[in-house]
Amino acid sequence: MPALHPVTAEITQRIVERSHDTRADYLARMEAARHDGPGRAKLSCANWAHAFAASPDGDKTRMRDPGAPNVAIVSAYNDMLSAHQPYERFPDVIRRAAREAGATAQYAGGVPAMCDGVTQGRPGMELSLFSRDVIAMSTAIALTHDAFDATLMLGICDKIVPGLFMGAAAFGHLPAIFVPGGPMTSGISNAEKARVRALYAEGKATRDELLDSEMKSYHGPGTCTFYGTANSNQMMMEMTGLHLPGAAFVTPNTPLRDALTAAAARRAVEIRGGTNAYTPFYDVIDEKSLVNATAGLLATGGSTNHTLHILAMARAAGIQMTWEDMDDLSRVTPLIARVYPNGTEDVNAFHAAGGMAFVTRTLLEAGLVHEDVRTVAGEGLSRYRQEPFLDDGRLVWREGPAASLDLDILRPADDPFEAEGGLRLLTGPLGRGVIKTSAVKPQHRIVEAPAAVFDDQEALLAAYGRGELNRDFVAVVRFQGPQANGMPELHSLTPPLGVLQDRGFKVALVTDGRMSGASGKVPAAIHVTPEAAVGGPLAYVRDGDVIRLDAEAGTLDIHVDPRELMRRERAACPRAAAGFGRELFGWMRRAAGPADTGACALFEAA
Known part of the structure; x- marks a missing residue:
């Protein structure tokens, strides 16, 4: 080797x-x-009998042997x-x-x-x-x-x-x-699926047409x-x-x-x-x-x-x-x-x-x-x-094959699509986050624009529906971290943001939430930590603040003096919603660690 x-x-x-x-x-x-040693060898006869009481007779015979x-x-x-x-x-x-x-x-x-x-x-x-x-x-x-x-x-x-x-x-x-x-x-092509999703986001395809497309994809x-x-x-x-x-x-x-x-x-x-x-x-x-x-x-x-x-x-x-x-x-x-x-x-x-x-x-x-x-x-x-x-x-x-059978899909390490891998750490005054660069074209990997701040994804979608986002902007969607509401994926934001990018606007997303394994063509700084709910910098961002996301340099900047930013009044975290079982997970939200340790509720803080 x-x-x-x-x-x-x-x-x-x-x-x-x-x-x-x-x-x-x-x-x-x-x-x-x-x-x-094997647990069953240590179990009492009553314990072990419980373990295979419903097994077929042949299995019962074999399981009588503590070494089986x-x-x-x-x-x-x-x-x-x-x-x-x-x-x-x-x-x-x-x-x-x-x-x-x-x-x-x-x-x-x-x-x-x-x-x-x-x-x-x-x-x-x-x-x-x-x-x-x-x-x-x-x-x-x-x-x-x-x-x-x-x-x-x-x-x-x-x-x-x-x-x-x-x-x-x-x-x-x-x-x-x-x-x-x-x-x-495989169902319909991914390009066709994406095309219909974009048409629906623009109001140019009906829900029935969207559903028909999705069912031909997930079939x-x-x-x-x-x-x-x-x-x-x-x-x-x-x-x-x-x-x-x-x-x-x-x-x-x-x-x-x-x-x-x-x-x-x-x-x-x-x-x-x-x-x-x-x-x-x-x-x-x-x-x-x-x-x-x-x-x-x-x-x-x-x-x-x-x-x-x-x-x-x-x-x-x-x-x-x-x-x-x-x-x-x-x-x-x-x-x-x-x-x-x-x-x-x-x-x-x-x-x-x-x-x-x-x-x-x-x-x-x-x-x-x-x-x-x-x-x-x-x-x-x-x-x-x-x-x-x-x-x-x-x-x-x-x-297996020593050479790729389709160089448009799979290439050798000495002749790759790109010299670096598909993920990048972002750091700066707004915290630490990650970005998936592999799906983002190079010309979209640096975005500097005024912030449009939302406390949930529904507010962004509503603003898009009202036609208020036909401009350059960095969408800041905060209070989406593990301690705020369990860190949901915000994948439903991808189609409208993608439409705006296709119209020629400079668009990016910055969030303490997640996107998805299907994170797409719009640059997205995700998993930003410290999250807004615990006083992270995103809680102090205001509409119009100029944000620069630079995936090439690995930076996430805001054109506001850090001391001034943190002197601002902190936005209040919305109360975690109840219903749909969410009230049962309050202890997990409180116990969750930060994103950069896995956002897990099972381990003590490092």
């Missing part, structure tokens, strides 16, 4: 040094749990999310495969799975980010029965994989394999095919070695998808404790594997949500990562993928062009990721240069 890039090596080492104490504490806890392996299934199945609907079939596939391997598998617990696509612009979006923490706790409840040798995590979408990951980290002495369901088949089982948070999750699970190689983007309800699901069950049995192949979660997930996941995110122009999730996921494993780490990695990691919204084609086209096998290969050859990591496949990251196939019904892996 080529030598590791010196910047990648330096960043990894500083993460190791920064994490020394917290990582040591985490590993000590995991080692203690490991040496306790038992695999937990933790699933985010529901049939409202297209990505998770295929999981309805997976437990039966897994149970059959486990039995063939001399083991049993039990559905240990379900975790909630809400769809950000359904809740965009609705009250439920204020629960979205915190659902990640609820999923982590739900995973812990499922596994706390302490009757399992390994776990299979069934989840795909936005907050679900990070939550499952954080829950798995709490039981890091157990092997964990993440089992994806795959993307839906069947599987993950949405744009490269948002859900598909970024799948990329990251490959880069961390928690998937079987090449599992991410195989479509649902196909023989290959089922074969990969069964293989995950068999592999979980093989790598359980007490075997020579024992591969616990805490050995797979370390500083190197998280740097690999971050490099993959940057190289492929992935979701901005992961500037929150990666930090929270790392903390769950005792690792301290920062936005500075991500920013410095972005400066040496080239952008090698163009997938909608950063390009015109979807993840199915990305997969066909070489997909994760090619991404892994070219990043390894450039020395931008660590090869010497443990993976659930039993080898280092080089194993993930391979692709799965069926050979006369038998699952096999072959070397």
Whole structure:
């Protein structure tokens, strides 16, 4: 393997040094749990009888043996999310495969799975980010029965994989394999979908026409095919070695998808404790594997949500990562993928062009990721240069393509779309935030204009509807942070702001809220911290203040003297709304950490 890039090596080492104490504490806890042995061997007869009272007789016979392996299934199945609907079939596939391997598998617990696509612009979006923490706790409840040798995590979408990951980290002495369901088949082109959305935002398309377009895009089982948070999750699970190689983007309800699901069950049995192949979660997930996941995110122009999730996921494993780490990695990691919204084609086209096998290969050859990591496949990251196939019904892996099959979608690291990755840290008098640059054309990456200040997204949409925003402006949408209202995505602002940009106006967004894995062509400084609700500078901005967002320089400036800014009367944070379950999450809003530590309610402040 080529030598590791010196910047990648330096960043990894500083993460190791920064994490020394917290990582040591985490590993000590995991080692203690490991040496306790399989939980069921310690359970009383009454406890263990409860655990398999409803199992089939054959499983009961096997489970009488305290040494027989038992695999937990933790699933985010529901049939409202297209990505998770295929999981309805997976437990039966897994149970059959486990039995063939001399083991049993039990559905240990379900975790909630809400769809950000359904809740965009609705009250439920204020629960979205915190659902990640609820999923982590739900995973812990499922596994706390302490009757399992390994776990299979069934989840795909936005907050679900990070939550499952954080829950798995709490039981890091157990092997964990993440089992994806795959993307839906391609519908209408992304360009056509975007065209109809823009027409609707301008009042030139009816709601029926918009709905018809959306239904032709989101039309069947599987993950949405744009490269948002859900598909970024799948990329990251490959880069961390928690998937079987090449599992991410195989479509649902196909023989290959089922074969990969069964293989995950068999592999979980093989790598359980007490075997020579024992591969616990805490050995797979370390500083190197998280740097690999971050490099993959940057190289492929992935979701901005992961500037929150990666930090929270790392903390769950005792690792301290920062936005500075991500920013410095972005400066040496080239952008090698163009997938909608950063390009015109979807993840199915990305997969066909070489997909994760090619991404892994070219990043390894450039020395931008660590090869010497443990993976659930039993080898280092080089194993993930391979692709799965069926050979006369038998699952096999072959070397993936050594060259991109479509240079408009996927390029080698030595001939990238851009020299730097798709994310950038912004700092300045207004705080710290991040911007996704991969979808923003270079001519739009610097915007200097008067502020138009709004305390919620509805106010901005109303101003747009009244025709008040046909001008250059920087929209400041504040009181959208985790402590204010749970940090909802503001993706519904993308179409009107995009329309205004297309009309020739200089437009940008600055917010302490989130955008989306689908963050698009309008420059957006997001996750700004300190948030306005706790007295961050955004609470003092007024209409007309000139703001400069410079994604090239990594700065977020306001042309007001900082002392004068902070002497102004502070805008009052609106009271958090009730209804739609939001009143149940007050403690999470109060406990949430800042965005630059993951906006998580489960960890004490660093």
